[in-house]
Amino acid sequence: MIRFIHAADMHFDSPFAGLPQSVARVRKEEQKRTFMRIIEATREKKADMLLLAGDIFDSGFVSRDTVSFLKQCFSEIEDTAVFVVPGNHDFLHADSPYKTVDFGRNVHIFGEEPETYQVREATVYGFGFSQRYISESILPRVGMHQEEGPGILLVHGEVGYESDYHPISVGAIAESGLSYVALGHIHDYSGILYAGETAYAYPGVPEKRHFDEAGIGGYIYGEIDGERANYEFVPVGQRDNVTIHVDISGVSSLDAVEDKIRNLLEKQNLYKVVLQGEVPPTMFIDTKALAKRLEGDCLYIKIKDETAPMREEEASLLEKLFVARLSERDDDAAKEAMRLGLEALRRQKR
Amino acid sequence: MIIHKLHLVSFGKFKNKTVSFENGLNYIYGENEAGKSTLMAFIKAMLYGFGSGVKSDRARYAPWDGTKLSGEMEVTLSDARRVIIRREQGKTKAADTLIILDAVTGAPVSVSLEDELGVGEAAFLKTVFIPQLQADIAGGDKELTEKLLNLVTSGDTDTGYEEAIGFLTAEKRLLKAFRGDGGRINELKREITELKDALREAEEDSRTYFRYISEEKALSEETEVLKRHILDFSTKISGAKAKNAFDALQKGQIDLEKAENNLSEAEKNLSAAKEREEALSVFRKEIDPSVFSVYEEPVPSAKVGNVSWILPAAVLSLLSAGVLGVFKLFIPAVGFLILSAVLGAFAIKNKKEQKERSEHEKKVLARQENIKALLSEYGCKSIGEYTEKRAELLSLSETIRLLEKDCAFCLAEAEAKKGHLERLSEIAAAYEGVETVETSENTLTQKLQDANLKLQEKERALMTVRGVIQGASEGKKAPDLIETEISCKEEELMEAEGRYNALCLATETLEDVFRQLSMDFTPRINKKASEFLSVLTGQEESLLLDKKYAVTMGRGEHRPLEAFSGGTMDQAFLSVRLAIASLLLEDKNTPVFLDDVFIQYDEKREENAFKLLREIAKDKQVILFSCRKRETESAHIIEL
Numbered sequence: 005m006i007r008f009i010h011a012a013d014m015h016f017d018s019p020f021a022g023l024p025q026s027v028a029r030v031r032k033e034e035q036k037r038t039f040m041r042i043i044e045a046t047r048e049k050k051a052d053m054l055l056l057a058g059d060i061f062d063s064g065f066v067s068r069d070t071v072s073f074l075k076q077c078f079s080e081i082e083d084t085a086v087f088v089v090p091g092n093h094d095f096l097h098a099d100s101p102y103k104t105v106d107f108g109r110n111v112h113i114f115g116e117e118p119e120t121y122q123v124r125e126a127t128v129y130g131f132g133f134s135q136r137y138i139s140e141s142i143l144p145r146v147g148m149h150q151e152e153g154p155g156i157l158l159v160h161g162e163v164g165y166e167s168d169y170h171p172i173s174v175g176a177i178a179e180s181g182l183s184y185v186a187l188g189h190i191h192d193y194s195g196i197l198y199a200g201e202t203a204y205a206y207p208g209v210p211e212k213r214h215f216d217e218a219g220i221g222g223y224i225y226g227e228i229d230g231e232r233a234n235y236e237f238v239p240v241g242q243r244d245n246v247t248i249h250v251d252i253s254g255v256s257s258l259d260a261v262e263d264k265i266r267n268l269l270e271k272q273n274l275y276k277v278v279l280q281g282e283v284p285p286t287m288f289i290d291t292k293a294l295a296k297r298l299e300g301d302c303l304y305i306k307i308k309d310e311t312a313p314m315r316e317e318e319a320s321l322l323e324k325l326f327v328a329r330l331s332e333r334d335d336d337a338a339k340e341a342m343r344l345g346l347e348a349l350r351r352q353k354r
Numbered sequence: 355m356i357i358h359k360l361h362l363v364s365f366g367k368f369k370n371k372t373v374s375f376e377n378g379l380n381y382i383y384g385e386n387e388a389g390k391s392t393l394m395a396f397i398k399a400m401l402y403g404f405g406s407g408v409k410s411d412r413a414r415y416a417p418w419d420g421t422k423l424s425g426e427m428e429v430t431l432s433d434a435r436r437v438i439i440r441r442e443q444g445k446t447k448a449a450d451t452l453i454i455l456d457a458v459t460g461a462p463v464s465v466s467l468e469d470e471l472g473v474g475e476a477a478f479l480k481t482v483f484i485p486q487l488q489a490d491i492a493g494g495d496k497e498l499t500e501k502l503l504n505l506v507t508s509g510d511t512d513t514g515y516e517e518a519i520g521f522l523t524a525e526k527r528l529l530k531a532f533r534g535d536g537g538r539i540n541e542l543k544r545e546i547t548e549l550k551d552a553l554r555e556a557e558e559d560s561r562t563y564f565r566y567i568s569e570e571k572a573l574s575e576e577t578e579v580l581k582r583h584i585l586d587f588s589t590k591i592s593g594a595k596a597k598n599a600f601d602a603l604q605k606g607q608i609d610l611e612k613a614e615n616n617l618s619e620a621e622k623n624l625s626a627a628k629e630r631e632e633a634l635s636v637f638r639k640e641i642d643p644s645v646f647s648v649y650e651e652p653v654p655s656a657k658v659g660n661v662s663w664i665l666p667a668a669v670l671s672l673l674s675a676g677v678l679g680v681f682k683l684f685i686p687a688v689g690f691l692i693l694s695a696v697l698g699a700f701a702i703k704n705k706k707e708q709k710e711r712s713e714h715e716k717k718v719l720a721r722q723e724n725i726k727a728l729l730s731e732y733g734c735k736s737i738g739e740y741t742e743k744r745a746e747l748l749s750l751s752e753t754i755r756l757l758e759k760d761c762a763f764c765l766a767e768a769e770a771k772k773g774h775l776e777r778l779s780e781i782a783a784a785y786e787g788v789e790t791v792e793t794s795e796n797t798l799t800q801k802l803q804d805a806n807l808k809l810q811e812k813e814r815a816l817m818t819v820r821g822v823i824q825g826a827s828e829g830k831k832a833p834d835l836i837e838t839e840i841s842c843k844e845e846e847l848m849e850a851e852g853r854y855n856a857l858c859l860a861t862e863t864l865e866d867v868f869r870q871l872s873m874d875f876t877p878r879i880n881k882k883a884s885e886f887l888s889v890l891t892g893q894e895e896s897l898l899l900d901k902k903y904a905v906t907m908g909r910g911e912h913r914p915l916e917a918f919s920g921g922t923m924d925q926a927f928l929s930v931r932l933a934i935a936s937l938l939l940e941d942k943n944t945p946v947f948l949d950d951v952f953i954q955y956d957e958k959r960e961e962n963a964f965k966l967l968r969e970i971a972k973d974k975q976v977i978l979f980s981c982r983k984r985e986t987e988s989a990h991i992i993e994l
Contacts, residue, residue, distance in 0.1 A: 019837030340856035
């Protein structure tokens with residue numbers, strides 16, 4: 005029986021854009037700890053191989069710490085063959101750590117030409133990006149799997165007919181004769197999908213980085229025993245990046261708004277809170293101050309104010325006309341301009 | 355709305371006071387302190403509540419007997435429903451109660467009084483609730499202009515358009531300075547540029563770093579190879595040494611054998627010599643040498659030995675003559691003949707001596723016999739033999755001494771060789787099992803030294819590279835962290851730019867709307883106000899709010915309002931107020947309240963004012979308070 009662990013898109017040394025440096029530092033550390041959990045699982049399951057399907061690094065520039073970290077990780081699973089395909093983010097180039105660094109004897113980094121390895125009864129195929137974009141499928145060059153024992157393809161790319169990130173057609177997968185295609189590129193877990201007899205899946209980012217990478221990430225554990233195969237997704241991520249829309253219409257005070265948000269927060273997660281609804285003209289929300297007050301209730305919170313000022317009977321003609329004029333436009337700038345203009349006009353009322 | 359009846363249950367000085375109004379113009383008069391302002395305050399309180407705070411009606415009109423503020427007001431709404439508005443003071447503003455009841459059925463009715471009136475409290479106070487204006491505008495021209503302006507634009511004299519624009523502008527300036535490169539946005543841009551430079555540097559560092567890393571990899575591989583070579587050379591050198599040792603051992607063995615051969619040879623010689631000595635030991639006893647003296651007597655026969663050869667010499671000479679004769683060499687033959695003659699003479703002389711000799715010979719023979727006997731004791735046949743053997747014996751001891759010395763030397767030599775061989779075999783034993791190498795040790799040593807030098811060189815280079823790597827990882831910010839910082843700054847910049855754009859948009863829109871309002875509204879106010887003012891002054895008047903909302907008025911030539919008398923200013927202001935009220939509340943029948951507005955009016959203008967109010971009262975209820983009793987037609991007159 006062949007056992008493997010399939011992970012992808014770690015994006016090490018990602019800047020965690022959008023997070024303040026202090027939080028980004030924490031997340032970078034956690035990103036590595038999550039990967040250690042994957043290494044731990046590889047050891048515990050006595051996996052024959054660890055398949056890393058590209059975008060291990062966020063860019064060509066890799067920190068020394070990350071390199072020594074990975075070397076350490078791989079050395080801890082000496083008996084497991086580690087296969088790496090460079091992806092579109094960490095494609096092969098002269099200064100690439102894939103070329104300059106010796107990751108250890110059990111680590112095989114695929115080049116731009118398809119290569120084949122034998123791991124016990126299984127045959128592993130793979131090839132990596134050597135440029136940022138690949139718009140032609142390389143699958144045909146791999147050829148059909150005809151060996152005895154299961155065939156596993158490790159590849160970075162996008163399932164579909166057209167893509168700048170190496171298109172892989174479902175039809176080609178169906179005709180490949182492979183047991184499993186270990187994919188990387190898409191940041192969410194795809195589920196275990198089938199094309200003909202061949203299973204294929206994206207495990208997604210193990211530790212989600214941004215608000216557009218919501219959910220708890222993980223890896224795929226697979227077992228292939230002759231004709232029988234079993235694949236399961238194992239979550240290992242530590243935190244979720246949650247976006248929530250909160251309607252604060254009718255909430256009478258800033259304290260109440262704060263409480264309303266606080267009740268939605270979970271300690272371990274990161275939040276993007278979008279305030280919506282209509283608020284009285286006397287309620288001016290300082291999103292930064294509000295976020296600061298809620299900082300202790302989660303790892304990180306940022307608040308966006310998309311509320312509209314409540315229609316007000318007492319509004320002056322100027323205010324009414326001002327609001328009416330800006331309401332003709334439906335963009336964020338108009339909304340913010342409305343809030344700012346009304347604040348300016350009503351400052352003395354407060 | 356039409357107000358029919360006020361019932362002041364408990365309000366200021368009033369207790370259960372009832373006042374009734376009619377539709378149209380109501381004129382309420384009372385002396386000072388009669389409670390005109392209290393009544394106005396009561397109406398406002400019934401419409402908008404008692405308010406809160408020390409300056410509110412709640413405090414100002416707290417009933418003198420200490421009871422709670424309360425009252426009722428009966429009105430007809432614009433939808434013709436007649437209702438009773440009942441308010442009662444609670445402990446706080448929030449606890450105040452308001453009940454609106456149907457005046458006919460007594461059932462509670464749901465009505466928004468603000469909707470009914472068309473204005474909020476603030477706007478109400480500034481439009482239809484007209485106090486004694488003189489006091490309001492006494493502050494001077496600027497205040498009047500500002501207040502008119504605000505009144506027109508915001509319906510509120512406290513919230514200024516200019517102020518709002520000022521606020522927005524100030525906020526904009528925080529983001530982008532009016533001049534120069536100040537402001538948060540520029541600051542952020544500068545910071546981002548700096549960070550990007552730092553990032554490029556860090557990336558270059560990172561690139562260099564990994565180049566060094568690969569150089570380190572290459573160098574350490576090279577040093578490993580060199581170390582292997584050195585090890586190899588060392589092995590080879592030891593092989594060469596082994597060969598040397600084995601060779602030396604072999605040579606040592608040969609040397610030893612040679613030495614041992616020499617020794618046995620010497621020993622053999624010695625024992626032979628010793629045997630010979632033993633054999634000759636009889637010769638140790640010496641024969642008196644005088645025994646042999648016979649041979650030493652001074653006798654001519656000392657040449658006896660020569661006699662025998664004289665004859666052959668003669669024969670030889672004759673033979674020679676014959677030979678010479680054959681060769682017919684006459685002269686040499688003559689010489690030969692002379693020689694033969696000499697020899698003949700010599701032979702004659704010898705004959706004489708022979709006699710003496712035979713005597714002597716006899717003696718000699720005797721002695722010879724004696725000697726023979728002696729010699730036989732030694733087993734010798736002749737004295738010569740004796741002498742020879744005796745000499746041999748005598749020399750043998752020297753020979754033996756020498757041979758003994760030789761033996762000792764050879765023995766020592768053999769011992770030394772043996773010892774040397776032992777040492778060599780010890781050395782050779784150390785190389786046992788070592789494969790011998792043909793290359794010379796010197797060549798190998800030279801190669802080893804070269805390799806060592808090369809290794810040292812590489813190791814120095816490696817140390818330098820490692821030093822660089824070490825140095826590179828100290829105190830340098832990682833590119834990804836700089837990127838994080840950049841992303842934060844960029845997000846802040848985006849927000850700031852968004853805010854700046856929003857502020858610009860807000861300012862532009864506000865200005866635009868304001869302009870539009872001016873264009874739409876001002877001419878209408880001007881027209882209406884001019885109309886009203888013409889009625890008040892009794893002549894054609896033109897009142898203008900200019901673009902900057904400065905009020906000018908005149909007949910033909912416009913002059914600033916301040917150029918006119920207090921009374922005229924009052925009238926101008928009243929005209930504007932009424933114009934705004936009529937325009938703002940065009941579609942509402944909200945009553946108009948005026949408190950002693952005619953104080954500065956002359957009689958004629960006061961009359962005109964009544965004419966105007968009667969005109970207005972055709973559309974809506976007008977309630978005019980005054981401290982002067984006055985008869986006026988078509989007015990409901992109430993005396994307090």
